[in-house]
Amino acid sequence: MVDSQKRRMLWLALAAIPARLFASSGSSHLAAGVSADLPPPPFVPVSEDDPLADAMGFRQDAARVDARYFPTRKLAAARNEFCGDCLLYRPLNESWGRCVVMIPDGVVNVIGWCGRWTSAGKS
Numbered sequence: 001m002v003d004s005q006k007r008r009m010l011w012l013a014l015a016a017i018p019a020r021l022f023a024s025s026g027s028s029h030l031a032a033g034v035s036a037d038l039p040p041p042p043f044v045p046v047s048e049d050d051p052l053a054d055a056m057g058f059r060q061d062a063a064r065v066d067a068r069y070f071p072t073r074k075l076a077a078a079r080n081e082f083c084g085d086c087l088l089y090r091p092l093n094e095s096w097g098r099c100v101v102m103i104p105d106g107v108v109n110v111i112g113w114c115g116r117w118t119s120a121g122k123s
């Protein structure tokens with residue numbers, strides 16, 4: 001009971017983060033999708049502060065990857081690397097999906113990225 005209440009509180013708190021992040025990103029068509037399409041509980045957005053996510057340089061918006069630690073993200077060859085094109089991505093809707101290496105109920109945004117990105121061979 002307490003765990004489900006904590007989970008709901010965490011989900012509500014995390015659900016508000018992407019909307020704020022993308023509201024100023026200039027990605028207006030994605031901002032609408034991000035805020036409207038978040039899968040319902042038990043899914044929660046993967047926290048960028050999660051130790052595993054942080055170690056992989058994960059960001060819900062690839063534009064926010066810290067190039068000091070992940071310089072390859074800034075290379076021209078990485079321009080089209082996003083979670084949505086990653087072999088490890090399992091879409092739940094147009095904006096969000098699961099990542100097989102992240103927490104079980106965690107979802108990543110289609111425009112996210114991490115250092116484990118692996119081509120799904122779409123492009």
Ligand code: SF4
Pocket residue numbers: 058082083084086087088089098099100101102108112113114115116117118
């Ligand atoms: S492994 Fe792929 S789907 Fe998972 S967070 Fe990294 S880029 Fe996104």
